[in-house]
Amino acid sequence: MRAAWVDASAGIAGDMLLAALVDAGAALDAVRAAVEAVVPGEVRLERTQVTRAGMRATRIEVTPSAHDHAHRTWREVRRLIEQAPLADPVRTSALAAFARLAVAEAHVHGTSPEEVHFHEVGAWDSIADVVGVCAALHDLTVTELTAGPVALGFGRVTTAHGELPVPAPAVAELAAEWQVFAGGEGELATPTGLALLTTLARECAPLPHLRLERTGVGAGGRDIPGRPNVTRVFLGTPVPATTADAAEAVVLETNIDDLDPRVWPGVLASLMEAGASDAWLTPILMKKGRPAHTLSVLCPPREVEPLRDAVFRLTTTLGVRERPVRKTELRRGWTLVDVLGDRLPVKVGHRGGRILQATPEFAPAAALAARLGLPVHVVLAAATAAAQRAALTTGAPTPRTLTPEPA
Known part of the structure; x- marks a missing residue:
């Protein structure tokens, strides 16, 4: 099983994600073959090495091979993908991403998804991005994709329909239920990039527990001073949850038989406020038949000293014992x-x-x-x-x- 996590904290576009996957090891020949299967003779993909605000990155330039490209509808694009000799996972993923893009564009323009024209990005380069990314993930044998929050940008952008606010309407539609933030001025996320991310990624989440194999850095077209215009991909093997979610912890304990019982709720509350992960009482019977309580405090190792001091300060105990434990959390x-x-x-x-x-x-x-x-x-x-x-x-x-x- 191989997992990938996408860092879109500087933005995302289809060609940036594709470049990041190629930089992480996806074979460019496999990507080219998949794109050529859908739109033969229409598109060239060239790889170059660039820097973005001083960071090395891979740039994939998608350029037309023909002089005139028709603006295809979703119905036409779907037919091309369905009829192309693609691996089933590549075809399924590409159709799902394009369908999501078509639904978003249709909602924005007040038309049906079937009749949406992919004119803003051009059908040929959107096909190259979508099919290319799906082929790259297949080539890398990625079985699980997740991603972090996405920078959308702010300001205004000029489109075929005139000047629009950033994020553009289609981007805002595609970003629904995803964690987003501005991140910088200008258009930082494109409809194609966001359609791919929100379709193929299982969830928006922090970098998962991985045995990291490699990273990939994909560049956007602009070099923005002070802010690398890149999308990054982290590729690796998931660490089993039983190992990944386990953490070192310490239990502090003491037996107390001479504290006014009315004080205990405040003691427990104070320990939680002081950094304890949990604090609780267990009724016990001590020597000479005296009723008492065991105070237990669970905490990270870094909190042992202040919490030990708090136990001495808040209770009547003369000693505290400690033992290391391993804690597994959801x-x-x-x-x-x-x-x-x-x-x-x-x-x-x-x-x-x-x-x-x-x-x-x-x-x-x-x-x-x-x-x-x-x-x-x-x-x-x-x-x-x-x-x-x-x-x-x-x-x-x-x-x-x-x-x-x-x-």
């Missing part, structure tokens, strides 16, 4: 659901692109219950039902719109 994020006329956060635990846990957050639910004069369990039940309606269920695909902090 990745987590938050999203909002509509509940009883309000919006409540749901915490989602996920692994491998699938949801394993989805739980409404208690404190916001309790606050809403208080405002509405309802029992908390009624609001929690409504939030759970809303989460299920939003497909936040065990085994469902991880949403692309999760935020890393509580919503």
Whole structure:
């Protein structure tokens, strides 16, 4: 299994992604053969080495072989791809990316996807980019693609329809449910690049755990001072989740039999605020039959010293014992659901692109219950039902719109 992650933090275009994949090791001859199979004799692909703001990068220049190119509709492009002698994964991926692009362009121009003309980018170079990227991924045997947030740019751009705001309407349509930011002035993401990314990438996520094999750097046409105009690809073998998600941690423990029980809630809260991953009490029976509690504090190794000091400061203990442990966590994020006329956060635990846990957050639910004069369990039940309606269920695909902090 081979995975790739796309860094589009400086923007993305179809030719930039293609260049990054070639720079990462995809055979340019395989890419050329796939493009030639779809539009024979129409396009040339040439590789050059360039620098962008001092960074070395590969540039793939897509140029026409003929003087006159018709602006093809999605129906015509689909027929060319379906009839071309392509590997099945290349054909399937290319059709999916073009279909997404056609739907977005149709929505922007108020027409049907079948009749959309790919005139803004030109059918020949959009075919080269889309088919080329799909062929490059196939050549690299990439089985899983993810990507980070995308820089879209800001300002205005001149198109065949006149001057438009950045991001252009088609780009904004294609970016729906993806994490985006401005990133710099000008058009940093093109419709073709974004259609490829949002179609082929499984999710918008940070760089995954990989045994990194190589990286690829693909250049855009402009050299922008102070900001490398590049798209990067990281290629490698996924590290098993049992290894990747495990982290070193430390448990601090102490037995206490002489602390006023009313103090414990504040002790636990203070330890959490001081950096503990978790803190809890376990009732025990000590010598001479004295009832007591074991205080346990789970924390990263870097937090041991301040939390040990906090335990001595907040309790009556005379000693703290420590033991190293390994902790395995699900990745987590938050999203909002509509509940009883309000919006409540749901915490989602996920692994491998699938949801394993989805739980409404208690404190916001309790606050809403208080405002509405309802029992908390009624609001929690409504939030759970809303989460299920939003497909936040065990085994469902991880949403692309999760935020890393509580919503």
